[in-house]
Amino acid sequence: MxxxxxxxxxxxxxxxxxxxxxxxxxxxxxxxxxxxxxxxxxxxxxxxxxxxxxxxxxxxxxxxxxxxxxxxxxxxxxFRITRELPTLEWQLVVLRTAALIGAHYVFEINTPVALVNGMPNAKRLLIAFGKVDDTEFFTVRDRILLRYVKELVEDNTASDGLLEELRANFTTREIIEVIVIVGLYTIFGRVANVSRIDEDPEIPGLLDSLTKLTGQKDRGE
Incomplete structure (x- = not known):
């Protein structure tokens, strides 16, 4: 044989x-x-x-x-602030990536990270439903970042106009970090989706753990 x-x-x-x-x-x-x-x-x-x-x-x-x-x-x-991108912007990238690739599990497990670091729940819901042009909750920098994630996920690049805005508002380090974050959380999302993942069991003391793990006072956060 x-x-x-x-x-x-x-x-x-x-x-x-x-x-x-x-x-x-x-x-x-x-x-x-x-x-x-x-x-x-x-x-x-x-x-x-x-x-x-x-x-x-x-x-x-x-x-x-x-x-x-x-x-x-x-x-x-x-998680442990070796990135330059501020925590809430990191979470904007994660939640937007998860929403765009339909990774409900990844969106949900990162919701507490976003909320414990001060993201309004309304802002999180706007990301979930793709309403990311809202000027009440999203700053100019937020909106540029969210457009960048969309182009990375859907086009695997950034358009010339967007790249110009990115370079005017973000450091090169931050721009490259976003690529890495999108890539990593896309891996998580695909693993979750392909495997038909189960929701995580309830984690006692989760918010306290996340506060210790991700709470930052640097960069004005």
Missing amino acids: SANDNSSTAAAGAPAQDINYTVRYPNQRAVFPYIDPKKAPAELAQALKVLPFERNVLKLLAHAEGFFPPISQLLGTI
């Missing part, structure tokens, strides 16, 4: 064998099992501790175990 014959048989029959440090939950909707941090190898288990609470999307992304530790490290640097 050839290698191609084996592939055909596997595709038509049972799923290929997954790693054995996973867990399935009662009434689970996700089509893939979750990585169990308690059973995972040390490097993977450590990478899953990037946040002080568990998130289902990370326990799914960890299946790409060769990629996951550096991705986890990148997420940690974005």
Whole structure:
């Protein structure tokens, strides 16, 4: 039997064998099992501790175990102010990205991050419904940023006119950081969507944890 014959048989029959440090939950909707941090190898288990609470999307992304530790490290640097982009603008980018790619899970898990850092709920809802031209809640800088995210997601570039506005209002570092953030949260959104992810269980003390993790007093925030 050839290698191609084996592939055909596997595709038509049972799923290929997954790693054995996973867990399935009662009434689970996700089509893939979750990585169990308690059973995972040390490097993977450590990478899953990037946040002080568990998130289902990370326990799914960890299946790409060769990629996951550096991705986890990148997420940690974005949370822990090694970025120049201010916290609320970071969250504008995240929420806008999630809304544009239809990643409801990613939008919802980032809502507390936005709210605990002072984003009005009305502003969050405007992003959810794509009403991002509102001048009451969105500053000129906000609106430029939100247009930039849309062009990145839909066109994979920025138009000449928008690029001119970006360079007049943002540093080069901030402009490039947005590309990285959109890319990372697009990964999260696609993992969530493809896997039919389950909503996260309630996290006790979540807002206090987020305040300690993301609260910033720099850059006028």
